[in-house]
Amino acid sequence: MVSETALPARIERLSELAHNMWWSWHHASRTVFRSLDYPLWSLTGHNPAKMLHQIDPIRLRLAARDPEFLEVYDKAIAELDKDLLGNSNWFQQSHPEHRRDVIAYFSAEFAIHNSLPIYAGGLGILAGDLLKEASDLGLPMVGVGLMYPQGYFQQHIGPDGWQQEVYRELDFRSAPISPVRMSPDATCAPLTSVRLGSRSVQLGAYLVRVGRVELYLVCTDVDGNSPEDRQLTSRLYTAEQSRRIQQEIVLGIGGTRILKAIGIEPTVWHANEGHTAFMMMERIRGERERGRSPEDALDAVRARTVFTTHTPVPAGHDVFSFDLMDEHFSGYWDLPGADRSRMLELGRTDGSAQFNMTTFALRTSARSNAVSKKHMQVTQRMWQGLWPDTPEDLVPISHVTNGVHPPTWLSAELAELYCSHLGHDWAERHDDIALWDGIDKISDDALWQARRKQKQRLITAMALRGQECWASGRCSPQQALAMGSLFEPTALTIGFVRRFTEYKRPTLLFRDIERLKRIVRDPWCPVQIVFAGKSHPADEASKQLLQQVYRMCLDREFRGRVAFVEDYDMHMSRLLTRGVDVWLNTPRRPREASGTSGMKACMNGVIHLSVPDGWWPEGYDGTNGWVIGDETLSASHEEEDSRDADALYSILENEVIPLFYDRDRNGIPHGWLKKVRSSIKSITPRFSSRRMVKDYVGTMYIPVLEQGYGPQAPR
Numbered sequence: 051m052v053s054e055t056a057l058p059a060r061i062e063r064l065s066e067l068a069h070n071m072w073w074s075w076h077h078a079s080r081t082v083f084r085s086l087d088y089p090l091w092s093l094t095g096h097n098p099a100k101m102l103h104q105i106d107p108i109r110l111r112l113a114a115r116d117p118e119f120l121e122v123y124d125k126a127i128a129e130l131d132k133d134l135l136g137n138s139n140w141f142q143q144s145h146p147e148h149r150r151d152v153i154a155y156f157s158a159e160f161a162i163h164n165s166l167p168i169y170a171g172g173l174g175i176l177a178g179d180l181l182k183e184a185s186d187l188g189l190p191m192v193g194v195g196l197m198y199p200q201g202y203f204q205q206h207i208g209p210d211g212w213q214q215e216v217y218r219e220l221d222f223r224s225a226p227i228s229p230v231r232m233s234p235d236a237t238c239a240p241l242t243s244v245r246l247g248s249r250s251v252q253l254g255a256y257l258v259r260v261g262r263v264e265l266y267l268v269c270t271d272v273d274g275n276s277p278e279d280r281q282l283t284s285r286l287y288t289a290e291q292s293r294r295i296q297q298e299i300v301l302g303i304g305g306t307r308i309l310k311a312i313g314i315e316p317t318v319w320h321a322n323e324g325h326t327a328f329m330m331m332e333r334i335r336g337e338r339e340r341g342r343s344p345e346d347a348l349d350a351v352r353a354r355t356v357f358t359t360h361t362p363v364p365a366g367h368d369v370f371s372f373d374l375m376d377e378h379f380s381g382y383w384d385l386p387g388a389d390r391s392r393m394l395e396l397g398r399t400d401g402s403a404q405f406n407m408t409t410f411a412l413r414t415s416a417r418s419n420a421v422s423k424k425h426m427q428v429t430q431r432m433w434q435g436l437w438p439d440t441p442e443d444l445v446p447i448s449h450v451t452n453g454v455h456p457p458t459w460l461s462a463e464l465a466e467l468y469c470s471h472l473g474h475d476w477a478e479r480h481d482d483i484a485l486w487d488g489i490d491k492i493s494d495d496a497l498w499q500a501r502r503k504q505k506q507r508l509i510t511a512m513a514l515r516g517q518e519c520w521a522s523g524r525c526s527p528q529q530a531l532a533m534g535s536l537f538e539p540t541a542l543t544i545g546f547v548r549r550f551t552e553y554k555r556p557t558l559l560f561r562d563i564e565r566l567k568r569i570v571r572d573p574w575c576p577v578q579i580v581f582a583g584k585s586h587p588a589d590e591a592s593k594q595l596l597q598q599v600y601r602m603c604l605d606r607e608f609r610g611r612v613a614f615v616e617d618y619d620m621h622m623s624r625l626l627t628r629g630v631d632v633w634l635n636t637p638r639r640p641r642e643a644s645g646t647s648g649m650k651a652c653m654n655g656v657i658h659l660s661v662p663d664g665w666w667p668e669g670y671d672g673t674n675g676w677v678i679g680d681e682t683l684s685a686s687h688e689e690e691d692s693r694d695a696d697a698l699y700s701i702l703e704n705e706v707i708p709l710f711y712d713r714d715r716n717g718i719p720h721g722w723l724k725k726v727r728s729s730i731k732s733i734t735p736r737f738s739s740r741r742m743v744k745d746y747v748g749t750m751y752i753p754v755l756e757q758g759y760g761p762q763a764p765r
């Protein structure tokens with residue numbers, strides 16, 4: 051908000067609009083900035099805060115006198131006020147007695163919009179969608195996360211297919227955030243501190259407004275800290291254990307203290323994934339400091355805490371040796387109520403001298419959940435050891451299946467069709483399953499036109515990127531082609547778009563290259579495949595997989611029909627989940643906790659083709675997509691790959707391709723569109739963030755508020 055161009059009085063609330071990320075999912079607000087200065091809107095990557103920073107004052111003065119602009123502006127302001135100040139929302143209507151409660155949601159990443167790149171992937175997307183939905187439903191929620199000035203990296207692919215990582219420093223002045231307390235030089239001033247080893251580190255916080263919800267991002271880049279400590283949280287997910295534990299102390303312990311310093315007193319504390327669990331430790335210490343016995347302190351904290359676990363892969367859980375803990379907690383253990391041996395014991399899993407963040411979280415939460423039904427079963431098995439007397443299927447870990455936020459992910463073309471066929475209030479009722487029968491009222495012609503437009507947008511964006519890359523001299527013609535410059539809008543397009551990691555099997559499609567070439571090159575029924583996704587910078591094996599895929603993109607025999615799009619982020623994700631025809635998902639069983647990109651694709655009329663893992667066993671109903679193989683586990687990876695690749699090719703050859711190319715005289719594929727409808731209808735209401743947040747309220751937050759601690763948590 052610093053040195054923003056002065057705003058004429060008539061439109062002075064532009065600043066408020068720009069500094070509430072409400073604009074990221076409200077058309078009315080985006081229209082204001084788009085019509086204010088379209089070139090600048092594009093140039094700033096659709097970032098209103100940055101726009102106000104750079105805009106020509108003359109433009110603002112003209113806008114303040116332009117009746118057409120003022121109409122758009124007044125409409126957006128009225129909508130903002132209704133949404134932010136109104137009390138006719140779902141939560142206040144259904145739980146008026148809990149209006150004054152506060153739910154604190156801690157997460158290591160939040161994906162709200164590209165202009166705030168503090169997310170790496172699915173976990174952040176989930177947290178961002180959850181906050182937006184909490185705002186829409188009127189939940190009294192605050193978010194707590196970390197400010198990463200360099201965020202996650204930008205991805206470039208070299209000519210040899212090797213991933214290169216570029217880190218960019220965020221320009222704070224033009225991000226939609228503001229310091230909770232400002233220092234004299236207009237940066238973030240300290241509010242509290244934490245001990246790391248024997249030193250004290252000052253902490254400030256930035257406030258991000260996400261509709262009604264306030265999100266606080268803890269920051270160590272403040273006065274009084276050493277240069278190294280200022281850089282402590284500069285990047286997301288470093289592979290280095292000692293930096294990671296320090297970041298998690300800043301998030302969990304620091305985040306708890308920041309809330310206290312601001313004067314926020316949560317009544318429910320939600321730990322999203324194990325990274326955040328030091329939050330519980332600090333609260334237990336606080337209860338001890340206030341004079342409670344160790345048992346009572348633990349009970350009091352547990353009674354108010356819920357925990358969500360997100361990964362069935364053992365390496366995905368943070369485990370710190372007791373030695374490492376002692377190194378970084380030495381100062382903390384000296385604080386009143388810290389109880390070193392008790393705390394360490396709560397994180398110990400099987401007698402080893404290691405502190406497991408998930409174990410600690412499970413022991414200090416009243417309710418814990420996994421993120422799909424299937425993931426719940428895997429998680430119950432994984433953690434059964436903590437409840438030795440309980441049979442596996444009764445281990446008290448429930449599930450709240452993930453969902454995605456339609457206003458963020460749905461294309462304008464489809465939103466328009468839904469508006470005219472399901473009713474103008476469709477967005478408010480979108481989790482009503484019966485509403486979606488209205489999809490049958492949309493004509494095949496209109497649905498197909500909308501799908502074609504979505505696809506055209508993607509293919510144009512890919513071609514533009516190829517063009518820019520080539521023109522800037524940054525890449526060879528071959529590389530420009532590998533970015534999809536030869537893609538055709540009429541060919542069946544399959545997307546494999548996800549984090550590059552071994553268990554997701556990005557190269558499964560290439561298991562039988564000759565068979566795939568026959569499929570792709572068919573002159574009458576051509577197929578195109580677009581890949582996108584980042585490898586973790588420290589994961590060499592996954593970079594090699596990416597390189598293998600890239601080599602296929604360069605292979606002439608695929609005729610430019612296999613492409614890799616660089617730098618998968620929210621923007622690219624929106625284009626891809628709307629623009630392809632088929633969304634391909636091939637994780638090894640049972641490694642996918644849920645997955646959410648497939649849900650985004652389905653609500654945009656893309657058809658899901660997936661291994662029955664994560665959310666798909668709940669989503670698939672026999673008519674709304676395809677399943678690769680079944681749920682049985684194979685004896686070896688080799689066997690699983692061979693079976694799945696075979697099944698995948700057969701489904702493509704015998705079902706997907708024939709259905710897509712079966713056209714009437716006007717070129718419309720009626721059979722395909724039947725599946726598209728079935729996909730939209732069955733997935734949108736059940737896998738939206740609205741259903742998810744209502745589930746969290748009904749099965750986690752309200753029970754905790756009304757019953758406190760149940761008998762579920764392990765001792």
Ligand SMILES: *Cc1c(COP(=O)(O)O)cnc(C)c1O
Nearest residue numbers: 171172548619620623645646647
């Ligand atoms: C939706 C989304 C994800 C999550 O995708 P899954 O592979 O389904 O877990 C990751 N990254 C981005 C940018 C997304 O938009």
